[in-house]
Amino acid sequence: MSLPYTVLWHSTKWFSLGIVWLISLLGGSSICRAAVREDTLHITTNIDELFLTPAAYSVLEDPTGRLTIQDVHKPEWSRRFMVASQAFTSIQHPSATYWLRLTLHDAEQAERHWYLELLDSHINNISLYQDENTAPAVRTGADLPFNSRPYFYKNFLFRLPLTPNKTHTYYIRLQSSSRTSFLARLRTETILAGHFQREYGLLGGFYGVLLIMVIYNLCIYLFIREQMYLRYVAYVLSCSLVFLSEDGLGFQYLWPTLPWLNQLVNAVAPVLLLLTFSYYARQFMDSAERLPQYDAWVRRVVLGSAALLLIDALMLHSGLGFWLYPLPYTMVCYLAVRVYQRGFRPAIFFLAAHSFVAISVLFLVLRKLGIHALTNTFTVYSMNVAFVLEIAVLSYALGDKIKAIKDATIRAQERLVKQLRKRQHAQSQLLEQLQQNQHLKDQLNSELEAQVARRTEELRHQSETIAGQNRELVQANRLLALQSAAIEKLNAELQHDLQQAQEARVLSREVDFGEFSQIYPDKEACLTYLAELKWSSGYQCRRCGHEKYCDGREAHSRRCTRCRYVESATAYTLFQKCKFSIVKAFYAVFLLHTHHGNYSSQELSRVLDLRQGTCWSFSQKVAEAMRRREQTPEYDEQESWTKLLLDTHEVGVEDSLVEQGSAEQ
Structure with missing residues (x-):
């Protein structure tokens, strides 16, 4: 027999002799x-x-x-x-x-x-x-x-x-x-x-166990699609092929008329076992994540050894291929020791499973050395028993690992559910607060409208009264003409005040920063509004003109699917390169537009809690945008302040504005 596991002899020679001597004392004679x-x-x-x-x-x-x-x-x-x-x-x-x-x-x-x-x-x-x-x-x-x-x-x-x-x-x-x-x-x-009856019965049971393990793990793979089970099936199948070639049952029942195929299987089966063993062991121990550099070396050594073994078995026939097995198997076992030291508990089951095979290999090594004192039925078929024990332990270890992964996934899902619940609760509170703010705003608007209506009615009534009295006074006496003129002047002023009150009601010219922050509470809300305003007419790449995009890494940015050009929400707006709070920048534009640019930098500094120099620079940038806006043909004095946000003209404001604003934050 020439199983690939005999390669362990070179590294465990003296230890194997000691184990065999102990077994000989306990096991008795042949x-x-x-x-x-x-x-x-x-x-x-x-x-x-x-x-x-x-x-x-x-x-x-x-x-x-x-x-x-x-x-x-x-x-x-x-x-x-x-x-x-x-x-x-x-x-x-x-x-x-x-x-x-x-x-x-x-x-x-x-x-x-x-x-x-x-x-x-x-x-x-x-x-x-x-x-x-x-x-x-x-x-x-x-x-x-x-x-x-x-x-x-x-x-x-x-x-x-x-x-x-x-x-x-x-x-x-x-x-x-x-x-x-x-x-x-x-x-x-x-x-x-x-x-004959005992031997074929036991071998039939042995291959029955292998077949059951193959079908069982293959069904698990088909249900849960876990690649590790498929690799385990490939490993058990390669073990079965090795045993079929070694004990002669494959030649007896599967390919009895093809001796060349029997020779090919004898040469290829150990190499296939080496590949499937390392393929399964590396994924079982997650070596690519735990020890990536060492895993790369193991993969190279296994592939190189397999290639040399195939060349020697199919072409050279030197008989020296035996010495190509120890290195990859030793590296895989050392990999198991390393990952176990790093806290991966199932690795100990992996080592225990292969220790059964190592003990059975010792008997095979003794037969190869010509030492037949312990050669008997048990030692000859100990390799089959060892593989059954190995498969059982590896199945338990595989199930233990899948269970650990499942438990970790459940814990992660529970943490995620808790986070989602907290986020949902926070969103519910925010929504409730926004609803309350909207309710207060509607209530305030209703009260203002009622007051304006009462004031208007009062003014109208007073106007009618004054007009009647004026007619009576004109008709009664010329001396009252001056008083009539004065009354008319007062009536005109009242009409002007009424018009200004109506304009204030319609335009709502000025609100404080607290009320403004309820509409734009944070950076996310400002960027969302700015992105919707900027691409309200559809997206078009500024570099290649393509109209299809995907989300960029930065929030609310868009990446062209053709040239990969990324454009943020603040690019080509008043807020490009502005590093102080965009909420404050929104409010500054609102104030300057409301006051037609006549808002002092000292007052703006006090309201926004920024340095006066920063406020002066930004107000100059906004004033310049307002002047450019007034020069456009479609300019309307009653237009919203948001028309200024998409100003794309590059103004000569120094970049120190950005550094000063970020330092103050």
């Missing part, structure tokens, strides 16, 4: 009985299963790959066979061919059927020769279709016909493109049948 370390293996009646370690074979390495069965029978080559535990415990050179010699002596009285199982399903070519036969009894391998195997089983299984009280010698010719061990099992037919 469940299978090991063969005697000698040239000939004796099979007795009380033996139903033999676990064949490299000590059970004699091995011959053929670097050329040209030796035949006739050659290895020759004395010069036969003498070169060595006990495997003293020479080779596994295939060290993928380019070479290895001959294994196995000698068995059946000491039983009755004949039983024995089967030899090679535990590695990735050996490219296998030929089994019996005794002195020159033709192979069985020829199979991973380079051939699955139906070339004598038995429909995920590993290579061969029947060894043994005759009671007779010694048999078997030669096994192996050729593999990857490093693999010589581990095998020798079982009787009864033991093998029970083993």
Whole structure:
């Protein structure tokens, strides 16, 4: 097996040896009985299963790959066979061919059927020769279709016909493109049948758990559209593909007639697992936000390692790609440690989940090193158990993270709702205040109108009385002519006063700053009114003439959608570059317009609470705008003071006005 997780061995070698030694003390000896370390293996009646370690074979390495069965029978080559535990415990050179010699002596009285199982399903070519036969009894391998195997089983299984009280010698010719061990099992037919049921049942349960996790998380993704669940599904699918390629079930059930596809999956599946693992782990720990610089390095290293691994697996076949795995996996684990130190609690579950896999990798590392003291059924399939535990812990961690995100979102929404309620309450109070102000204003206007009406009626009555008396006096005596003239003069003055009262009522010439502030209470109200007045006839870009716009960054500004030119509400108005309160500037324009520019800067300074120099400069700017307005053909003496606000003429007022006004604020 060549799972990508074996890369952890290089960084945890001594620690792994210590863990394995402790497990060996607690776990006891192997469940299978090991063969005697000698040239000939004796099979007795009380033996139903033999676990064949490299000590059970004699091995011959053929670097050329040209030796035949006739050659290895020759004395010069036969003498070169060595006990495997003293020479080779596994295939060290993928380019070479290895001959294994196995000698068995059946000491039983009755004949039983024995089967030899090679535990590695990735050996490219296998030929089994019996005794002195020159033709192979069985020829199979991973380079051939699955139906070339004598038995429909995920590993290579061969029947060894043994005759009671007779010694048999078997030669096994192996050729593999990857490093693999010589581990095998020798079982009787009864033991093998029970083993098939248990093994395929457990593997079926294992892949059932993976399938359930894929469907479950995929359904969650389809419901909530959270990308993390989709990445988790991709990670579990890549794990499934790795296991299907490693235990041989993929070749047995999914692509039995495509050995080239089996080789491609064996090469690509670990790389795909590396990519999906880092892809899921980085989003799970939010590394792009928590550690952006380190996350960028992790992404580059993972992509670079994956590219080199693919090139080596598909083109170079150097066998050195194994050393490209430790760096990206170590960087991802270090990333988990860093984010946990920064307070991300689910990272501890991520580390705990992969610690199960790391422990199971230790057993795999020992088998790769040729240490088979702890090789048994549990250690061989511990990787499957570790992945089930990892998936369970990662699922819990993923749910815990989603729950934390949900809780944080709920808290943020609650704070937002409180803020909106406060804002709504403030708006309600403001609206109520405006309604009260409007009510008071309407009441005041009604009272003024009633008073003016009463005064007018009184004046009219007095005028009629005086006119009647005047007629009577003219008719009665010339001497009363002077008095009549005086009465007429008084009547004219009263008529003039009446006209002025009517004009004051209509124009409402002057209000104090407090009443004015009720109409324009703040900067927002002034900018809103100014923007509506400025673009009342529609928007048109001053740079390119385009008529479509979007909101700019500044409040009430508009950005051209074609040339991106931004124009604020105060641009090209009297308030351009004016940095003191725009509310005070509005009131200053109102006062100056109301008094036809005859309003002293001292009084304006007192009313606006600004420096006299600032008030004088601004009043000059407004007076100049009024003069320009009076020169226009459409000028009307009774027009509103707001006509001055959109004056676009650049006047020569020094910019010190802006600095003085901002300093006073």
